[in-house]
Amino acid sequence: MNDEVIAFIGLGLIGGSIARGIKREAPDTKIMAYMRTRSRLDKAREDGIVDVILNGIGEELSECDFIFLCTPVEYNAEYLGKILPFLKPGAIVTDVGSTKTDIHEAVIRLGMESWFVGGHPMAGSEKTGYENSTDHLLENAYYIITPTAQTTKEQTNRLVHIAEMIGSIPIVLDYHEHDFVTAAISHLPHIVASSLVNLVKDSDNQQGLMKRLAAGGFKDITRIASSSPEMWEQICMTNHKNLSLILERYIASLNLILGELNKKNGSYINQLFETSRDYRDSFSEKATGPIAPEYSFTVDMADEVGAISTLSVILAAKGISIRNIGINHNREHGEGTLRIAFYDKETMDQAWKQLERYHYELISN
Ligand SMILES: NC(=O)C1=CN([C@@H]2O[C@H](COP(=O)(O)OP(=O)(O)OC[C@H]3O[C@@H](n4cnc5c(N)ncnc54)[C@H](O)[C@@H]3O)[C@@H](O)[C@H]2O)C=CC1
Numbered sequence: 041m042n043d044e045v046i047a048f049i050g051l052g053l054i055g056g057s058i059a060r061g062i063k064r065e066a067p068d069t070k071i072m073a074y075m076r077t078r079s080r081l082d083k084a085r086e087d088g089i090v091d092v093i094l095n096g097i098g099e100e101l102s103e104c105d106f107i108f109l110c111t112p113v114e115y116n117a118e119y120l121g122k123i124l125p126f127l128k129p130g131a132i133v134t135d136v137g138s139t140k141t142d143i144h145e146a147v148i149r150l151g152m153e154s155w156f157v158g159g160h161p162m163a164g165s166e167k168t169g170y171e172n173s174t175d176h177l178l179e180n181a182y183y184i185i186t187p188t189a190q191t192t193k194e195q196t197n198r199l200v201h202i203a204e205m206i207g208s209i210p211i212v213l214d215y216h217e218h219d220f221v222t223a224a225i226s227h228l229p230h231i232v233a234s235s236l237v238n239l240v241k242d243s244d245n246q247q248g249l250m251k252r253l254a255a256g257g258f259k260d261i262t263r264i265a266s267s268s269p270e271m272w273e274q275i276c277m278t279n280h281k282n283l284s285l286i287l288e289r290y291i292a293s294l295n296l297i298l299g300e301l302n303k304k305n306g307s308y309i310n311q312l313f314e315t316s317r318d319y320r321d322s323f324s325e326k327a328t329g330p331i332a333p334e335y336s337f338t339v340d341m342a343d344e345v346g347a348i349s350t351l352s353v354i355l356a357a358k359g360i361s362i363r364n365i366g367i368n369h370n371r372e373h374g375e376g377t378l379r380i381a382f383y384d385k386e387t388m389d390q391a392w393k394q395l396e397r398y399h400y401e402l403i404s405n
């Protein structure tokens with residue numbers, strides 16, 4: 041790779057995962073990093089991910105071919121002006137922020153359009169921090185690239201190259217369009233998840249019966265309610281116009297449902313579920329949304345001590361590697377289901393056949 045020195049301002053879930061992906065593919069890349077929490081930087085150096093720990097924004101950055109801004113979105117925009125005096129000619133400044141118009145407007149105000157190429161990997165999780173980063177978090181996920189009016193093809197290609205190197209699928213978009221699309225598919229869902237959780241919190245009885253009984257469906261659609269409040273405040277504030285527009289549409293659709301429900305219009309409710317089921321089922325397995333595609337299936341099995349290790353041994357005996365494994369505690373007592381994810385379809389199919397032989401009950405996801 042020609043971009044040999046790369047700095048990260050912020051080395052949390054996303055910065056850490058990009059740095060790990062780069063080190064995996066191009067171990068000779070020199071990686072510098074700065075972030076608020078020094079102890080995690082020490083860990084990143086011990087892990088061999090970071091070569092140079094930065095104590096602040098300064099001269100060291102003038103060695104860099106690429107600078108990745110990977111802090112919450114408003115801080116990323118604030119860092120632009122701070123790093124500007126230290127940029128080496130030909131260096132590229134990029135970011136990973138979930139909103140793009142705000143940072144592009146800051147870039148224009150600072151006259152940095154010839155340095156900047158925006159970026160947004162469309163994967164991640166509700167977890168934060170370097171400790172949760174992995175070298176494959178962004179694999180098979182779209183990596184949206186938002187050039188400025190002055191970005192050259194060669195600059196875009198340099199970011200495309202890094203996105204591909206870490207296993208992502210680069211896609212170039214206008215930054216205004218990016219913010220409208222993500223308001224609907226990412227920012228509104230986070231608001232919905234959090235407000236739904238808070239509704240249950242406020243409606244529950246003193247014994248917390250709703251919390252206790254909350255099952256699969258509720259847990260599935262509210263996982264992202266555990267996301268970082270600091271990060272999501274900044275995302276919502278920097279995309280408030282699009283978010284407000286899409287939230288108004290959503291409230292109107294909820295009011296419509298409420299009206300039809302009060303009229304006891306069963307066929308309307310039936311149509312609601314039918315339309316959503318057909319559209320949701322048409323989403324491609326391969327085209328990734330905010331979550332990277334998963335080659336996974338569910339095993340319906342007894343939730344008992346040793347059950348996971350028995351299953352792991354059965355798969356390991358055939359050399360099958362598991363990417364992720366987790367219990368869905370949907371049924372609070374007795375039985376549980378196990379979700380197992382694999383690195384590719386072939387391994388998943390192999391695992392399916394192997395477990396079938398042992399008479400496990402398998403459910404495709
Ligand atoms: N979490 C996710 O799933 C995704 C997040 N993003 C975007 O990535 C960016 C980072 O998010 P995560 O990695 O998830 O967050 P994170 O909380 O895991 O990491 C943030 C990093 O920035 C550092 N930091 C925070 N404020 C700072 C400051 N003022 N100065 C220096 N360092 C500071 C933290 O110490 C940490 O290393 C955000 O802009 C977010 O919008 C993009 C795609 C997915």
Ligand SMILES: O=C(O)C(=O)Cc1ccc(O)cc1
Nearest residue numbers: 138162163164165166330331
């Ligand atoms: O946890 C999830 O499923 C997410 O939705 C992760 C996520 C968070 C922020 C983004 O800008 C993109 C993806």
